[in-house]
Amino acid sequence: MSTTPTHTPTVVLVGHGMVGQRFLEALADRGVTERARVVVLCEEPRPAYDRVQLTSYFSGRTPDDLSMVEDGFMAKHGIELYVGDPAETIDREARTVTARSGQVFAYDTLVLATGSYPFVPPVPGKDARGCFVYRTIEDLLAIEEYAKTATTGAVVGGGLLGLEAAGALKGLGLRTHVVEFAPRLMPVQVDEGGGAALLRTIEQMGLSVHTGTGTQEVLTTDGAVTGMRLSDGSDLPVDMVVFSAGVRPRDQLARDCGLAVGERGGIAVDEQCRTSDPAVFAIGECALASDGRVYGLVAPGYEMAQTAAATIASAEEHSFTGADMSTKLKLLGVDVASFGDAHGTAEGCLDVVYSDSRSGVYKKLVVDRDGVLLGGVLVGDADSYGMLRPLTGSVPPVSPEQLVLPAGAGAPVALGPSSLPDDAVICSCHNVTKHAISQCTSLPEVKKCTKAGTGCGSCLKVIGQLLPAATDKGLCGCFSYTRSELYEITRTLRLTSFAELIDSHGRPEARGGDGCEVCKPTVGSILASLAPVIKASGYILDGEQASLQDTNDHFLANLQRNGSYSVVPRIPGGEITPEKLIVIGEVARDFGLYTKITGGQRIDLFGARVDQLPAIWTRLVDAGFESGHAYGKSLRTVKSCVGQTWCRYGVQDSVKMAIQLELRYRGLRSPHKLKSAVSGCARECAEAQSKDFGVIATASGWNLYVGGNGGATPRHADLLAQDLSDAELVRLIDRFLMFYIRTADRLERTSTWLERLEGGLEHLKDVVVHDSLGLCDELEALMAAHVDDYQDEWAQTLDDPDRLRRFVSFVNAPDAPDPSVKFVPERDQIKPDLTVLTIGTRLERV
Amino acid sequence: MKLELSPSPDAWMTICEDSRLTPGRGVAALLPDGRQAALFKDRSGRAYAIENRDPFTGAQVLSRGLLGSAGGRPFVASPLLKQRFDLETGKCLDDEEVSVTVYPVRTV
Numbered sequence: 017m018s019t020t021p022t023h024t025p026t027v028v029l030v031g032h033g034m035v036g037q038r039f040l041e042a043l044a045d046r047g048v049t050e051r052a053r054v055v056v057l058c059e060e061p062r063p064a065y066d067r068v069q070l071t072s073y074f075s076g077r078t079p080d081d082l083s084m085v086e087d088g089f090m091a092k093h094g095i096e097l098y099v100g101d102p103a104e105t106i107d108r109e110a111r112t113v114t115a116r117s118g119q120v121f122a123y124d125t126l127v128l129a130t131g132s133y134p135f136v137p138p139v140p141g142k143d144a145r146g147c148f149v150y151r152t153i154e155d156l157l158a159i160e161e162y163a164k165t166a167t168t169g170a171v172v173g174g175g176l177l178g179l180e181a182a183g184a185l186k187g188l189g190l191r192t193h194v195v196e197f198a199p200r201l202m203p204v205q206v207d208e209g210g211g212a213a214l215l216r217t218i219e220q221m222g223l224s225v226h227t228g229t230g231t232q233e234v235l236t237t238d239g240a241v242t243g244m245r246l247s248d249g250s251d252l253p254v255d256m257v258v259f260s261a262g263v264r265p266r267d268q269l270a271r272d273c274g275l276a277v278g279e280r281g282g283i284a285v286d287e288q289c290r291t292s293d294p295a296v297f298a299i300g301e302c303a304l305a306s307d308g309r310v311y312g313l314v315a316p317g318y319e320m321a322q323t324a325a326a327t328i329a330s331a332e333e334h335s336f337t338g339a340d341m342s343t344k345l346k347l348l349g350v351d352v353a354s355f356g357d358a359h360g361t362a363e364g365c366l367d368v369v370y371s372d373s374r375s376g377v378y379k380k381l382v383v384d385r386d387g388v389l390l391g392g393v394l395v396g397d398a399d400s401y402g403m404l405r406p407l408t409g410s411v412p413p414v415s416p417e418q419l420v421l422p423a424g425a426g427a428p429v430a431l432g433p434s435s436l437p438d439d440a441v442i443c444s445c446h447n448v449t450k451h452a453i454s455q456c457t458s459l460p461e462v463k464k465c466t467k468a469g470t471g472c473g474s475c476l477k478v479i480g481q482l483l484p485a486a487t488d489k490g491l492c493g494c495f496s497y498t499r500s501e502l503y504e505i506t507r508t509l510r511l512t513s514f515a516e517l518i519d520s521h522g523r524p525e526a527r528g529g530d531g532c533e534v535c536k537p538t539v540g541s542i543l544a545s546l547a548p549v550i551k552a553s554g555y556i557l558d559g560e561q562a563s564l565q566d567t568n569d570h571f572l573a574n575l576q577r578n579g580s581y582s583v584v585p586r587i588p589g590g591e592i593t594p595e596k597l598i599v600i601g602e603v604a605r606d607f608g609l610y611t612k613i614t615g616g617q618r619i620d621l622f623g624a625r626v627d628q629l630p631a632i633w634t635r636l637v638d639a640g641f642e643s644g645h646a647y648g649k650s651l652r653t654v655k656s657c658v659g660q661t662w663c664r665y666g667v668q669d670s671v672k673m674a675i676q677l678e679l680r681y682r683g684l685r686s687p688h689k690l691k692s693a694v695s696g697c698a699r700e701c702a703e704a705q706s707k708d709f710g711v712i713a714t715a716s717g718w719n720l721y722v723g724g725n726g727g728a729t730p731r732h733a734d735l736l737a738q739d740l741s742d743a744e745l746v747r748l749i750d751r752f753l754m755f756y757i758r759t760a761d762r763l764e765r766t767s768t769w770l771e772r773l774e775g776g777l778e779h780l781k782d783v784v785v786h787d788s789l790g791l792c793d794e795l796e797a798l799m800a801a802h803v804d805d806y807q808d809e810w811a812q813t814l815d816d817p818d819r820l821r822r823f824v825s826f827v828n829a830p831d832a833p834d835p836s837v838k839f840v841p842e843r844d845q846i847k848p849d850l851t852v853l854t855i856g857t858r859l860e861r862v
Numbered sequence: 863m864k865l866e867l868s869p870s871p872d873a874w875m876t877i878c879e880d881s882r883l884t885p886g887r888g889v890a891a892l893l894p895d896g897r898q899a900a901l902f903k904d905r906s907g908r909a910y911a912i913e914n915r916d917p918f919t920g921a922q923v924l925s926r927g928l929l930g931s932a933g934g935r936p937f938v939a940s941p942l943l944k945q946r947f948d949l950e951t952g953k954c955l956d957d958e959e960v961s962v963t964v965y966p967v968r969t970v
Binding site: 528532 | 875891898904946
């Protein structure tokens with residue numbers, strides 16, 4: 017440390033988890049980082065990440081995706097972060113911290129945010145090879161590696177983290193057991209009825225649950241796990257064990273330097289999060305709060321971080337006196353929520369319970385004699401959590417029975433956020449009230465100004481309802497409906513023309529008009545997607561449809577900057593015979609076209625005049641080629657690696673699958689282009705995770721990823737389902753694509769659509785995997801109709817002299833080539849001669 | 863019915879049969895002096911002609927744009943960078959300093 021003439025106060029933070037990072041943000045917000053040196057010692061090899069979402073690592077999220085630290089945050093605020101260098105000792109007298117590396121840091125203020133460690137019951141065999149805990153990314157990496165050689169696993173602990181861990185093991189392909197000492201799952205959060213509903217649903221997923229029994233011993237052979245002996249004397253043969261039986265505060269550092277700790281652990285703090293030494297604070301899971309509790313949830317930890325930062329900044333009076341333990345989560349696809357006095361411990365309180373064991377739904381509300389809502393438990397359907405939690409402590413505007421009955425049973429209740437008082441806390445992670453949210457006008461603004469919605473996300477739905485509706489979501493000046501609404505209107509009313517649609521559903525001033533360049537292609541695409549169902553022509557250039565298509569679709573080729581077009585024949589899966597390759601070469605040579613290999617494993621031929629397109633395609637169609645739809649908002653290519661047939665690493669025939677998928681979905685009109693790829697093994701040479709739908713082979717089938725994108729806003733695809741058979745894979749892609757086509761906005765790729773979709777990936781899974789909306793039969797039927805109806809557009813065009821008439825440069829001189837389309841040589845090929853065009857200034861549309 | 867265009871004052875030339883135009887779409891025509899025209903027909907059957915050259919890129923492509931109407935006035939959107947041109951006045955709706963030539967048309 018450089019010496020400065022005046023003393024710069026130093027804040028040392030020990031521990032960089034979620035709460036630690038929140039503390040740093042709170043310091044920065046209050047300007048402390050500008051006037052103080054801030055040093056952070058972090059034991060893990062990476063900065064703070066989202067431990068709550070840890071399990072999503074297994075569904076394809078990378079450690080980077082999970083990071084809680086905005087790029088450049090440390091540098092911007094001049095914070096010194098040392099990762100992989102934990103604090104080892106504290107000298108409170110000298111006010112120094114010594115890190116493992118030997119560095120010594122002097123502090124004026126020390127903040128301990130060391131979190132907790134997983135509790136491992138002291139049973140014989142607990143340290144054997146194959147025993148794990150579930151706490152850090154490193155733990156997950158180790159579990160993933162070991163699971164490759166395992167077939168069966170057990171999780172000790174049926175609480176929140178235990179069920180997460182069980183879901184992860186099942187996702188890794190293991191037969192999974194859950195062993196819980198208490199008589200029900202999630203004993204802390206849910207009551208007996210909720211536990212029973214949860215148990216049924218989880219058992220239906222193929223997990224074996226053993227409640228009311230403890231772990232007596234981990235059985236081993238040669239130091240490796242072979243099984244577990246339970247307290248009832250029975251043995252479970254398992255290859256690996258994950259301990260997830262709760263956590264304990266990490267208070268050793270504090271004990272070693274003589275700070276006061278609780279009898280059952282936890283660094284004792286006051287309402288300002290100060291320990292017994294006023295220069296030392298403790299926040300998060302390592303702290304024993306002034307109400308005598310250790311909080312294992314992130315929301316109270318955040319509040320402690322705020323309190324400590326406010327106290328250090330001396331800017332405001334802030335105190336932490338305790339927090340409620342409300343939670344809402346999705347475990348193994350099941351919604352579970354509990355809030356307030358979930359167990360009904362208040363004196364004289366009453367329960368209102370709704371239970372449907374067929375659908376695994378259980379709801380219980382706890383109220384007092386005056387009707388004040390005290391708390392509740394929701395299992396299987398926690399949609400109302402966002403509304404019910406803020407109502408806790410008040411008398412709800414409708415009776416509690418109405419609040420638990422499913423919609424449609426009895427009197428349906430539309431309980432909107434307007435019924436909430438202004439001081440109702442909407443985001444409990446960041447303690448944001450309804451009033452604060454209603455000051456904002458958009459979700460991004462809410463997230464930026466209040467941080468609401470950036471924690472667990474369970475409040476997003478209510479926030480959406482509190483914000484003013486976007487002024488006009490209409491597609492364009494002609495329609496006040498969105499694309500997906502127009503899709504539904506067209507489908508339901510079986511409209512087959514743009515004129516019918518704009519005259520019946522256009523904005524009043526647009527009816528009878530011509531539409532515009534935005535709505536015409538959009539409706540053209542909808543009519544093409546729905547053609548088999550609404551009995552419209554499947555040929556996109558018939559009748560009125562011809563007037564709706566953008567020029568690319570109109571000439572079945574891609575317009576380039578000088579008015580020439582490019583041609584892309586379909587090469588399914590990127591597989592092509594030498595004979596066909598020669599034909600492409602000959603066509604390019606004979607018509608003088610510029611040739612380039614595309615990123616999608618096919619060949620683009622540039623520089624064709626409109627009047628040359630039919631002759632070019634006659635040659636290509638004769639050789640067995642068909643349209644590649646490079647011009648359409650439709651399926652482009654399904655890229656593939658060479659796969660098992662040739663590659664020594666391949667585990668499936670990726671080329672065969674890519675061809676099958678490309679042939680199935682070719683010509684499918686969609687809100688935007690669709691790209692796909694199939695990789696033959698986990699090495700992922702086809703880059704499937706950057707595609708709208710990507711397929712990666714596994715030893716036992718295929719994993720399906722969706723919503724990936726390259727381009728300007730890259731996005732890694734999300735894992736939708738694992739180890740699918742060929743038929744299951746195709747069926748799921750059918751459903752996914754049709755659901756996307758049905759609900760996406762104009763020019764919205766699957767990646768942005770999935771980001772926008774309310775409920776995100778989980779909702780998508782519900783709809784297309786679990787068929788929660790009962791739509792899947794219809795989605796599959798729509799795709800089947802598309803597949804049956806498909807015809808090559810270029811073959812159809814060449815067969816019909818009328819359709820060919822449009823392919824002239826000049827209507828009054830059909831044989832004259834366009835003199836403005838000229839080329840000059842470059843690198844042994846051609847390029848557009850722009851000098852004949854005399855380029856003017858460009859204007860970007862505002 | 864034939865569609866005629868006036869490339870210069872008091873001169874008319876036949877372009878094509880009126881039926882060659884699809885409502886909402888355009889076609890290109892070669893004029894005697896080498897210039898190009900873009901002809902359109904709107905939903906009501908009324909025909910329009912402007913020059914085919916897109917002033918923003920220099921490419922002869924306006925005939926391949928989509929016809930639309932805004933506030934009751936017909937326009938074409940360039941297929942390249944999507945600027946719109948009023949079919950009756952030739953004025954660019956997105957940049958008031960830019961316009962294209964308008965040619966009189968009639969059906970006989």
